[in-house]
Amino acid sequence: MTIDWINFTPWRSLAGGIMIGIAASILVLFNGKIAGISGILGSVLKPGEPDKSWRLAFMIGLIASPYLFSLMAPFPSPTITTSSTGLIGAGLLVGLGTRYGQGCTSGHGVCGLSRLSPRSLAATITFMLSGFVTVYLLRHWFN
Amino acid sequence: MQLFSALLSGMIFGLGLLISGMANPAKVLGFLDLAGNWDPSLAFVMGGAILVGIVAFTIARRRGKSLLGNVMQLPASKKIDRRLIWGSVTFGIGWGLAGYCPGPALVSLSTFAAKPWLFVSAMLAGMLIFEWIENWRKR
Numbered sequence: 001m002t003i004d005w006i007n008f009t010p011w012r013s014l015a016g017g018i019m020i021g022i023a024a025s026i027l028v029l030f031n032g033k034i035a036g037i038s039g040i041l042g043s044v045l046k047p048g049e050p051d052k053s054w055r056l057a058f059m060i061g062l063i064a065s066p067y068l069f070s071l072m073a074p075f076p077s078p079t080i081t082t083s084s085t086g087l088i089g090a091g092l093l094v095g096l097g098t099r100y101g102q103g104c105t106s107g108h109g110v111c112g113l114s115r116l117s118p119r120s121l122a123a124t125i126t127f128m129l130s131g132f133v134t135v136y137l138l139r140h141w142f143n
Numbered sequence: 144m145q146l147f148s149a150l151l152s153g154m155i156f157g158l159g160l161l162i163s164g165m166a167n168p169a170k171v172l173g174f175l176d177l178a179g180n181w182d183p184s185l186a187f188v189m190g191g192a193i194l195v196g197i198v199a200f201t202i203a204r205r206r207g208k209s210l211l212g213n214v215m216q217l218p219a220s221k222k223i224d225r226r227l228i229w230g231s232v233t234f235g236i237g238w239g240l241a242g243y244c245p246g247p248a249l250v251s252l253s254t255f256a257a258k259p260w261l262f263v264s265a266m267l268a269g270m271l272i273f274e275w276i277e278n279w280r281k282r
Contacts, residue, residue, distance in 0.1 A: 004180040007173055009164055016163020017191025023156035024192065025199030028146040032209035032216050035156060037245040042270050057146040057174045062246065065157025066166075066253035072179040076161065079169035079221040079250050083239045088178070091248075093237030095269020098245060101230025102220075105244045106156075108188060108231075114196025115217065122223045123231045130235020135175040138239065140201035 024111050027058070036107020037062070038098035054077070145211050157250045163188040164251045168242025175239055 021054045024035040031054060066075055069126020082090065098104040100124055103112065108127075164170045165188055173182030203215055238244050243251075243262050251259035 001177055001179075001181050004173055004182040005254060006183045007170065007184070009153050009184050010187050013163045013187040014191040015166075016159045016161070017188035017193075018163065018195055019155055019159030019162060020161075020188065021192035021199070023152045023154075023159060024196050026148055026155065027152040028199055028203045028209070028215075031145055032211075032213040033149075033205070034216070034218065035152060035256075036158075037249070038270075040279055041245060041249070041267075045267065045270050048272055054145055054149040054260025058156075059249070061150040061153025061155075062191070062249055063153075063159045063252055065154045066250060068154060069158055069161045075254070076167060077254065078165070078167045078256075078259070080242075080256075081169065081172075082258075084261055085144075087241050087243075087258055087262045088265045090237040090241035090243065092263075092269040092272075093233050093240070093263025093272075094243065094245065094248075095232045095237075095266040096273055097230050097234030097237060097269075098228050099230070099270050099273035101234055102209065102211070102227065104234060104246075105189075106236075106246055107175045110192045111198055111200070111229035112218075113189070114200045116195050116197075117218070117221075119218075119221055119223050119227065125181040125239060126228055127235035131175045131239040132177050134179050134236045134239025135172060139176055 002041045019112060022116075024106070024114070028111070034107060036103050036111060038094075038104040039102065039107050042099050076080075097127075145213070148211065151159055156246065159188075159192075163191075166247045168247070170242075171238075171244075171247070172242040175242070201262050 009016040027033050028037040040058055043049045043050055044055050048141060108123040164184055174185035186271045209215060241262055247264050248259055252263060
């Protein structure tokens with residue numbers, strides 16, 4: 001392992017992380033809800049689920065955030081190296097996995113670890129390890 | 144008021160993802176590539192978020208109701224079961240394949256590039272398949 005000093009952005013990433021923490025704090029302190037994106041999105045899709053309005057409001061804020069960002073700085077264009085077929089497969093796995101696992105990087109990773117939940121710690125360790133192994137196999141095994 | 148605080152939360156969340164660099168799958172994959180040229184940035188994002196989150200959730204746990212008067216809905220389940228583990232394994236594989244988890248993928252929709260839309264469509268399909276399977280199993 002070597003450290004990628006060129007791309008490593010400790011301060012920006014810490015600042016962004018603090019903002020994510022503030023966002024999760026607002027939602028739990030004002031609304032009493034967990035800022036878990038897969039859960040919020042999944043519940044919007046779930047037929048018969050009540051209480052959809054705050055979830056839709058959160059989604060609109062999230063999806064609209066780049067427009068606010070672009071008023072302050074140029075929008076950083078994402079680099080996507082995965083093929084279209086790969087993205088379809090990955091999307092299906094992320095959709096299914098986050099619903100079965102009842103959370104993703106936000107719900108388990110940020111909110112769950114902030115709550116010191118052992119269940120979220122187990123989930124976070126599992127998806128991190130699974131991600132590490134997947135990237136290892138893709139980049140260093142098959143390539 | 145509740146809709147406003149939810150909207151504000153979503154907006155700040157998205158800005159945080161953009162500023163932290165996590166809306167870029169290449170950066171996320173740089174973190175997941177432990178054996179290669181490793182970019183530790185994602186750990187700093189999680190660290191910063193949890194630092195703030197710990198304070199808020201400690202306060203939240205002590206209150207029965209939120210500031211706007213809602214019942215605190217904190218997850219009650221403590222079960223670490225197969226669903227949790229296999230679900231997380233599945234999510235991790237998808238995350239490692241694309242470098243996208245749900246939040247950054249939704250934020251990237253605004254670029255109107257084809258690939259984020261493709262990923263999000265497949266992710267929504269995966270979530271709907273989950274609902275169908277769950278409904279079918281309940282019958």
